[in-house]
Amino acid sequence: MAYSFPDEVLEHVFSFIQSDKDRNAVSLVCKSWYEIERWCRRKVFIGNCYAVSPRMVIRRFPEVRSIELKGKPHFADFNLEIRLKRMVVTDESLELIAKSFKNFKVLVLFSCEGFSTDGLAAIAASCKNLRELDLRESEVDDLSGHWLAHFPETCTSLVSLNISCLGSDEVSFSALERLVGRCPNLRSLRLNRAVTLDKIANILRRAPQLVDFGTGNYAAELQPDVFSNLAGAFSSCKELKSLSGFWDVVPAYLPALYSICPRLTSLNLSYATIQSPDLIKLVSHCPRLQRLLVLDYVEDSGLEELASSCKDLQELRVFPSDPFGAEPNVSLTEQGLVAVSLGCPKLQSVLYFCRRMSNAALVTIAQNCPNLTRFRLCIIEPKTPDYLTLEPLDAGFGAIVEHCKDLRRLSLSGLLTDHVFEYIGTYGKKLEMLSVAFAGDSDLGLHHVLSGCESLRKLEIRDCPFGDKALLANAAKLETMRSLWMSSCAVSFGACQLLGQKMPKLNVEVIDETEPPDSRPESYPVDKLYIYRSVAGPRFDMPPFVWTMDEAVKILHGSFA
Amino acid sequence: VLSKGEVVSEACSYPAESELELGLGLSIGGATGKTKPATATSSWGECGRILTAKDFPSVVSHRTKNGGPSVSVSGIKRAAESVSHEGGSPTGVSGSSQVVGWPPIRAYRMNSLVNQAKSQRADEGDSGIGEKDKPKDALKKKLNYNGNKISSTTTVNEKGHLGFVKVNMDGIPIGRKVDLNAHSCYQSLAQALEDMFLRSTNSVGVEKEQLTKASKLLDGSSEFVLTYEDKEGDWMLVGDVPWRMFVSSVRRLRIMRTSEANGLGIHKKSMANHSCFSFSVSESCYSFVAAPRFHDSNERQRSKPI
Numbered sequence: 001m002a003y004s005f006p007d008e009v010l011e012h013v014f015s016f017i018q019s020d021k022d023r024n025a026v027s028l029v030c031k032s033w034y035e036i037e038r039w040c041r042r043k044v045f046i047g048n049c050y051a052v053s054p055r056m057v058i059r060r061f062p063e064v065r066s067i068e069l070k071g072k073p074h075f076a077d078f079n080l081e082i083r084l085k086r087m088v089v090t091d092e093s094l095e096l097i098a099k100s101f102k103n104f105k106v107l108v109l110f111s112c113e114g115f116s117t118d119g120l121a122a123i124a125a126s127c128k129n130l131r132e133l134d135l136r137e138s139e140v141d142d143l144s145g146h147w148l149a150h151f152p153e154t155c156t157s158l159v160s161l162n163i164s165c166l167g168s169d170e171v172s173f174s175a176l177e178r179l180v181g182r183c184p185n186l187r188s189l190r191l192n193r194a195v196t197l198d199k200i201a202n203i204l205r206r207a208p209q210l211v212d213f214g215t216g217n218y219a220a221e222l223q224p225d226v227f228s229n230l231a232g233a234f235s236s237c238k239e240l241k242s243l244s245g246f247w248d249v250v251p252a253y254l255p256a257l258y259s260i261c262p263r264l265t266s267l268n269l270s271y272a273t274i275q276s277p278d279l280i281k282l283v284s285h286c287p288r289l290q291r292l293l294v295l296d297y298v299e300d301s302g303l304e305e306l307a308s309s310c311k312d313l314q315e316l317r318v319f320p321s322d323p324f325g326a327e328p329n330v331s332l333t334e335q336g337l338v339a340v341s342l343g344c345p346k347l348q349s350v351l352y353f354c355r356r357m358s359n360a361a362l363v364t365i366a367q368n369c370p371n372l373t374r375f376r377l378c379i380i381e382p383k384t385p386d387y388l389t390l391e392p393l394d395a396g397f398g399a400i401v402e403h404c405k406d407l408r409r410l411s412l413s414g415l416l417t418d419h420v421f422e423y424i425g426t427y428g429k430k431l432e433m434l435s436v437a438f439a440g441d442s443d444l445g446l447h448h449v450l451s452g453c454e455s456l457r458k459l460e461i462r463d464c465p466f467g468d469k470a471l472l473a474n475a476a477k478l479e480t481m482r483s484l485w486m487s488s489c490a491v492s493f494g495a496c497q498l499l500g501q502k503m504p505k506l507n508v509e510v511i512d513e514t515e516p517p518d519s520r521p522e523s524y525p526v527d528k529l530y531i532y533r534s535v536a537g538p539r540f541d542m543p544p545f546v547w548t549m550d551e552a553v554k555i556l557h558g559s560f561a
Numbered sequence: 562v563l564s565k566g567e568v569v570s571e572a573c574s575y576p577a578e579s580e581l582e583l584g585l586g587l588s589i590g591g592a593t594g595k596t597k598p599a600t601a602t603s604s605w606g607e608c609g610r611i612l613t614a615k616d617f618p619s620v621v622s623h624r625t626k627n628g629g630p631s632v633s634v635s636g637i638k639r640a641a642e643s644v645s646h647e648g649g650s651p652t653g654v655s656g657s658s659q660v661v662g663w664p665p666i667r668a669y670r671m672n673s674l675v676n677q678a679k680s681q682r683a684d685e686g687d688s689g690i691g692e693k694d695k696p697k698d699a700l701k702k703k704l705n706y707n708g709n710k711i712s713s714t715t716t717v718n719e720k721g722h723l724g725f726v727k728v729n730m731d732g733i734p735i736g737r738k739v740d741l742n743a744h745s746c747y748q749s750l751a752q753a754l755e756d757m758f759l760r761s762t763n764s765v766g767v768e769k770e771q772l773t774k775a776s777k778l779l780d781g782s783s784e785f786v787l788t789y790e791d792k793e794g795d796w797m798l799v800g801d802v803p804w805r806m807f808v809s810s811v812r813r814l815r816i817m818r819t820s821e822a823n824g825l826g827i828h829k830k831s832m833a834n835h836s837c838f839s840f841s842v843s844e845s846c847y848s849f850v851a852a853p854r855f856h857d858s859n860e861r862q863r864s865k866p867i
Binding site (some may be wrong): 104111135138139165167270271319320321323353376382411435437461462503515543544 | 663690
């Protein structure tokens with residue numbers, strides 16, 4: 001009966017389907033649906049930029065308008081929206097975008113590097129309709145704050161501007177103020193550290209419609225007029241729901257936020273070196289908080305307060321203030337996380353750095369929070385056992401995967417044997433991403449994961465005694481995943497070569513910064529291994545310490561040896 | 562299905578083994594004819610993850626019962642004497658700080674931690690808390706090179722991986738990173754950089770001619786010089802100042818063609834003190850007068866996308 005619908009009707013129906021997964025499913029129904037769908041797909045997400053070539057993407061989706069890419073790039077010829085994560089981007093590329101795409105709207109460079117404020121100046125100057133410029137956590141060569149002045153006076157289209165990663169002490173503040181003032185649709189503004197506390201009030205008064213704000217430096221000598229000016233400016237932002245920034249905090253200025261705290265749903269204090277009492281005071285004013293990022297200065301006591309004040313909490317991230325210290329510098333233990341799991345029934349996403357853990361705590365957490373979708377635990381010292389029983393933490397993590405049926409992302413740490421992987425393989429049916437370090441006893445561990453986790457897309461492993469057997473026995477599984485990363489494991493060079501030869505749809509890349517892998521016997525383990533599926537064949541833009549295992553390329557390398 | 566209680570070793574059988582289409586024969590056995598014998602020091606464990614293994618052995622190699630080498634993890638507490646950087650007190654350093662990339666914290670966050678720690682230390686001894694919005698110059702004056710300030714900044718550098726700086730070499734598109742904490746003098750740094758940039762025998766992405774030219778460094782000719790950008794954004798010749806001072810002020814490194822190194826900032830009297838260098842300095846290329854800020858238009862040849 002699908003035949004009786006004209007294409008336009010189907011296309012209209014498809015236009016309501018935004019999720020990539022659903023779109024992909026639609027395209028598999030039949031040939032005509034495939035055709036209709038591909039002509040009307042506007043947004044494409046490519047999880048690994050080497051998995052498919054730009055030409056293929058354009059050929060299939062000629063009307064695409066928005067691209068989200070992860071991985072290392074060829075620079076792709078797309079217009080209007082580009083979102084890149086963990087890529088090297090040069091000024092030349094930015095200048096090319098600026099020159100070629102005058103209607104460019106969205107540029108998100110998440111955790112990228114390789115460019116400077118010169119490239120940003122080009123973007124600012126040329127992209128007249130720029131809506132979003134987001135440089136979150138990128139490493140930018142901040143040559144001068146002057147690039148902000150390159151936004152023409154006619155630019156009023158900005159909706160989102162995130163320059164929090166820019167490191168220099170200079171910022172062209174007047175240019176920034178004017179820019180903010182003339183963009184009435186600005187919803188999200190994240191400043192960098194160079195912007196001092198006394199300047200915040202001026203900025204906020206020009207943009208009272210902000211929903212998300214990142215302060216710069218939040219430190220100054222306490223002066224009553226500065227304080228009241230700041231407090232007044234914050235209170236005039238009736239839509240403000242999300243705060244971040246807070247480098248160098250002077251706690252005496254935190255009460256300036258109290259007027260907006262009741263509305264706050266997201267608070268990122270993960271750079272704020274404030275102690276637990278001040279954190280407790282602040283958090284207790286935020287009953288609607290859904291998302292909290294904080295340093296371990298919050299301590300167990302702060303987390304207990306969080307658990308009693310913030311019943312809507314969905315996401316918690318606790319970062320270490322002193323990750324390399326030998327002794328704990330704060331009183332943050334598994335107790336804090338247990339308290340939150342008890343008090344916050346909506347908890348879904350956890351990232352927690354701590355120094356000790358027990359199976360009992362993990363079991364409690366699992367039972368309290370069956371809705372967890374992301375659980376990342378980093379016990380700082382590798383191979384730390386249950387501090388109460390000195391046993392491995394297999395049972396604890398086993399409880400997590402067993403009780404949290406929707407768990408999509410899991411990071412393990414602590415002392416772990418092959419048993420934990422058996423639990424994961426048995427229960428982790430929805431698991432999409434797994435990170436493993438210093439764990440397991442043998443290939444059996446890896447085998448459990450590869451054979452049991454049906455939804456697995458990304459697997460990253462370091463310093464585990466996993467070798468050739470499990471990998472080769474589950475080679476076909478690798479084609480169903482986006483990628484596998486293994487470093488400091490026991491996979492031999494010979495096995496890598498074998499995989500590369502036998503699995504044409506996989507790119508098998510061996511990375512060794514000390515010497516070429518073929519200068520040692522084939523049974524020698526490789527340093528790092530990155531395997532990903534690709535229909536684009538091997539890439540050729542690798543640095544010299546990366547080797548592709550491929551039948552043809554092997555010969556090529558062989559001639560240089 | 563394997564039972565939980567089974568002792569697992571490399572030799573145990575998997576249910577899948579009989580269906581293994583791929584076969585493992587290729588990977589077991591001797592090297593093919595084209596490989597050269599591994600050098601004595603290149604045993605898997607010691608190469609490890611840190612490029613200059615000499616000062617910083619972080620991985621101990623063990624042989625498994627099957628005879629193949631395998632990596633044992635470095636959660637081991639290290640011998641105190643193996644830490645060689647300045648001002649360090651190696652006792653009590655835990656295993657986790659010896660492992661590269663662990664705990665898993667993004668570089669961006671690590672840099673923030675460093676910057677915060679540094680600015681906090683810079684403000685130590687000042688009157689008034691929270692005077693963090695001083696003008697740039699005043700802050701710089703505090704970080705002048707007297708003994709106290711140096712040791713406070715190197716204390717920061719002590720901490721694990723906060724001592725990584727970027728290194729680029731002219732003509733090589735891909736930059737690298739080197740851990741300054743792993744060195745205690747210019748000589749070992751220079752050696753490490755030579756290993757990093759010149760020893761790689763696979764020439765994909767690098768001009769072969771380039772490598773040949775560069776390798777003359779080992780002979781002491783002056784094709785390239787090692788330079789660094791300091792906190793003030795000036796490019797200086799490495800070897801210029803005492804090591805500690807260098808470590809506390811270096812932002813990044815560049816192995817520069819000697820021909821482009823004209824006008825580098827350099828202190829006249831320290832020219833005589835570069836004997837610990839492997840990279841040699843061609844005197845004719847430098848003016849001894851304090852030079853204006855090196856214009857880094859050459860920096861435009863950045864890393865290409867990788």
